[in-house]
Amino acid sequence: MNAARILALDFDGVICDGMAEYWQTAWRTYTQVWQLDRLEPSPGVAEKFRELRPLIEVGWELPVLIRALSLGISTERMQSSWQRIRDRILADSRLSGVKVSQQLDSVRDNWIQQDPASWLRLHQFYPGVIDMLKELPNRKIQPVIITTKESRFVTQLLQEQGVEIASEFIWGKELKRSKTDSLKQILDRGAKKSPTVWFVEDRLSTLSKVAAQPELESVKLYLAEWGYNTAAEREAALLQSRIQTLSLSDLPTLGGTQKKTAKLVES
Numbered sequence: 272m273n274a275a276r277i278l279a280l281d282f283d284g285v286i287c288d289g290m291a292e293y294w295q296t297a298w299r300t301y302t303q304v305w306q307l308d309r310l311e312p313s314p315g316v317a318e319k320f321r322e323l324r325p326l327i328e329v330g331w332e333l334p335v336l337i338r339a340l341s342l343g344i345s346t347e348r349m350q351s352s353w354q355r356i357r358d359r360i361l362a363d364s365r366l367s368g369v370k371v372s373q374q375l376d377s378v379r380d381n382w383i384q385q386d387p388a389s390w391l392r393l394h395q396f397y398p399g400v401i402d403m404l405k406e407l408p409n410r411k412i413q414p415v416i417i418t419t420k421e422s423r424f425v426t427q428l429l430q431e432q433g434v435e436i437a438s439e440f441i442w443g444k445e446l447k448r449s450k451t452d453s454l455k456q457i458l459d460r461g462a463k464k465s466p467t468v469w470f471v472e473d474r475l476s477t478l479s480k481v482a483a484q485p486e487l488e489s490v491k492l493y494l495a496e497w498g499y500n501t502a503a504e505r506e507a508a509l510l511q512s513r514i515q516t517l518s519l520s521d522l523p524t525l526g527g528t529q530k531k532t533a534k535l536v537e538s
Contacts, residue, residue: 275464276411276526277457279490281450282418282425284473284498286400292393294320296382297333300375301341304334304366316340325499326353328474329419329444331372335360376421383427391431397497401432403523412526416441417453417470451480454487467491469525471517473498475508482513493517493525 283289294317301307319340320333326349327333335357339349342360349356361367382390407414414436418425422443429436442453450472457468472478473495481487494500494508497519508514517525 275466277413277415277466277468278407278525279415279417279454279457279468279470281472281474281477281495281498282416282420284500285471285495286396286404286416287428288395288397289393290321290324291395292390293324293330293333295393296375296379297337299382300371300378301334301337303378304371304374305338305364312337313341319346322346323349323353325474325501325504326350327499328476329368329372331368331375332357334371334375338364379421379424383424391428394428396432397519399519399523401434404429404434404436406523410526414440415457417450418442419444421445449480450477451484451487454481454490455484458486458489467526469493471495471522471525473500475500475504475514478508478514479511482511491515495519495522 280286283293297320298312302310316337320336323336323340323346327336336349338360339356344356361371379390404414416422416425416436418441420443422438422441422445425441425443426436426438442448446453448456450470454468454470458466468490470478470481470490471493472481475494478492478494481490481492492514494505494514494516496505496516505516508516
């Protein structure tokens with residue numbers, strides 16, 4: 272990686288709001304995995320799904336979340352112990368995350384092949400983000416997308432918006448690499464240039480893991496306020512010296528002239 276300035280971005284919840292697509296793909300996957308004939312969800316399930324979306328770290332958890340809601344597990348219980356509930360549902364159903372993930376990707380692939388226009392319509396890019404991505408090369412900043420989505424889906428969505436990012440800079444779940452490890456690779460590849468790296472992510476837990484790594488001390492960390500996180504998480508971020516909260520309107524200023532705040536940590 273030759274760039275001296277690198278903007279690492281999560282995709283879902285930072286670049287793109289795919290909530291409508293998540294719901295539709297997760298529901299279709301849920302009905303297939305659990306072999307249900309019902310074509311419509313119970314009242315209120317979609318709304319609770321959206322409310323609990325910040326709990327989800329990897330896409331295959333989405334249909335499991337619907338399963339939890341269908342079993343009547345309360346919002347409060349899921350917020351306090353989602354991973355334990357998720358793992359119990361998989362065990363009880365004799366499933367694995369890998370199997371659910373394969374089914375989810377299959378549902379998405381089939382949908383794209385059969386009706387790509389309807390799939391694309393369900394994705395909304397956050398205001399100003401596409402223009403920013405197009406402008407980054409002029410500012411000599413290299414974007415790197417680090418996502419738990421399959422990179423081929425990211426590429427297709429960006430190309431539809433006229434954004435071309437080389438495949439070597441879109442790191443999807445097929446790499447089976449944590450975001451922490453991905454950031455370490457960015458630093459390792461750019462070691463000769465000692466790159467300045469900004470990382471924008473909408474999950475506080477992910478940023479906290481990065482902040483705990485001494486090797487990543489030079490990476491500037493930002494919690495995307497517009498993404499899939501809660502007010503409580505945004506408040507908690509203010510207590511972590513390594514993490515700065517970032518508004519959508521301030522995203523294009525990264526790497527340029529930027530108003531400093533008490534939360535901004537200079538490297």
